[in-house]
Amino acid sequence: MSQDILAGLAVILEEVAGVDPADVTPEKTFIDDLDVDSLSMVEVVVAAEEKFTVKIPDDDVKSLKTVGDAVSYIQRAGVAA
Amino acid sequence: MTGGARLLGLGVYRPARVVTNDELAQRVDTSDAWIQSRTGIATRRIADDEETTVAMGAAAAEKALAAAGLTPDAVDLVIGATCTAPSQIPGTGPQIAHRVGASRAGAFDINGGCAGFSYGVSAAADMVRAGGVRHVLVVATERLSDYTDWDDRSTCILLADGAGATVVGPAETDEIGPAVWGHDGSRPDVIRVPGGGDNLFRMEGQAVFRWAISLVPTVRQICARAGVAPEELAGIVPHQANLRIVEALATGIGATNAVVARDVIDSGNTSAASIPLGFARLLETGEIRRGDPVLLFGFGAGLTFCGQVVRCP
Numbered sequence: 001m002s003q004d005i006l007a008g009l010a011v012i013l014e015e016v017a018g019v020d021p022a023d024v025t026p027e028k029t030f031i032d033d034l035d036v037d038s039l040s041m042v043e044v045v046v047a048a049e050e051k052f053t054v055k056i057p058d059d060d061v062k063s064l065k066t067v068g069d070a071v072s073y074i075q076r077a078g079v080a081a
Numbered sequence: 082m083t084g085g086a087r088l089l090g091l092g093v094y095r096p097a098r099v100v101t102n103d104e105l106a107q108r109v110d111t112s113d114a115w116i117q118s119r120t121g122i123a124t125r126r127i128a129d130d131e132e133t134t135v136a137m138g139a140a141a142a143e144k145a146l147a148a149a150g151l152t153p154d155a156v157d158l159v160i161g162a163t164c165t166a167p168s169q170i171p172g173t174g175p176q177i178a179h180r181v182g183a184s185r186a187g188a189f190d191i192n193g194g195c196a197g198f199s200y201g202v203s204a205a206a207d208m209v210r211a212g213g214v215r216h217v218l219v220v221a222t223e224r225l226s227d228y229t230d231w232d233d234r235s236t237c238i239l240l241a242d243g244a245g246a247t248v249v250g251p252a253e254t255d256e257i258g259p260a261v262w263g264h265d266g267s268r269p270d271v272i273r274v275p276g277g278g279d280n281l282f283r284m285e286g287q288a289v290f291r292w293a294i295s296l297v298p299t300v301r302q303i304c305a306r307a308g309v310a311p312e313e314l315a316g317i318v319p320h321q322a323n324l325r326i327v328e329a330l331a332t333g334i335g336a337t338n339a340v341v342a343r344d345v346i347d348s349g350n351t352s353a354a355s356i357p358l359g360f361a362r363l364l365e366t367g368e369i370r371r372g373d374p375v376l377l378f379g380f381g382a383g384l385t386f387c388g389q390v391v392r393c394p
Contacts, residue, residue: 039287039325042294058291
């Protein structure tokens with residue numbers, strides 16, 4: 001499950017911000033390691049909501065620093081839904 | 082007999098003064114590289130004292146009339162579309178009508194924020210189709226610089242001035258598709274001029290960005306209502322808020338054969354005026370031609386949105 005989410009995020013990050021999927025690993029930070037700026041992060045979140053059928057409110061986006069944070073958030077939100 | 086409606090001509094006015102990103106960086110902590118990467122904006126036009134909303138609107142309206150091959154006495158109605166009139170009262174419509182010599186015309190304003198032009202075209206088209214009027218001038222004119230906080234680096238880099246107008250008139254075959262519109266009036270605070278002594282524009286940029294890029298399904302619906310597949314579009318003219326939003330919407334709907342208006346690069350965000358300014362630019366450069374299907378989509382303060390597919394005048 002978490003591997004599917006990770007792979008899905010890698011596809012989104014490549015489409016939205018041109019990130020090499022090989023670089024998308026759980027410990028990477030969006031802003032510093034993957035060079036995803038704040039607006040791209042919003043695009044990633046909107047695409048992830050659609051892809052994984054979850055809701056990620058603005059207030060929660062700020063807490064998603066690393067790829068791993070996002071994977072576990074989506075996993076929890078998916079289970080809750 | 083009820084007929085169709087179409088755009089008969091388009092005209093724009095761009096203020097003379099060009100303000101660069103470097104010029105803004107002298108006042109607020111920002112840079113050309115930062116502004117271009119986040120917004121796509123390289124320059125914007127800022128009006129001088131003579132370039133009022135009415136003066137700019139009238140100049141655009143005269144060009145739209147000339148493009149339509151009409152004299153001012155052919156105009157039945159002038160609709161001013163603005164959210165930056167110099168004062169609440171009076172509206173710009175009657176003053177623009179007077180300036181262009183549309184002496185027979187009725188006149189009023191609408192405030193649809195950045196969607197004002199699309200709302201105006203929709204209203205005008207329905208009036209023409211109903212047969213009550215023949216020629217309606219829709220004039221979007223904005224002086225956002227009057228409401229700009231030049232010390233707020235998150236908004237002063239975006240806002241700009243300008244005007245664009247079109248004449249909507251009768252046609253045997255309808256060339257203005259059904260409007261798709263809606264609102265999220267639960268969020269009046271994300272784009273606002275507070276009033277009560279605070280007359281400066283405020284915006285929660287990321288919230289607006291998120292809302293705007295989530296409108297892709299709405300934009301697809303505009304195509305569906307018009308019976309035009311996204312890949313059949315020759316052009317897309319979203320409100321020129323920010324190049325990132327423009328490109329996200331264009332890519333999101335899969336308009337693979339359309340040229341995309343990127344006038345925001347040179348002109349900044351001119352609210353309701355941005356759609357006619359962007360549309361006119363594509364016509365001026367010859368990237369779209371008479372009869373081509375073009376999608377217009379306005380979205381912004383309210384929050385409110387409106388769009389339609391039209392054929393090029």
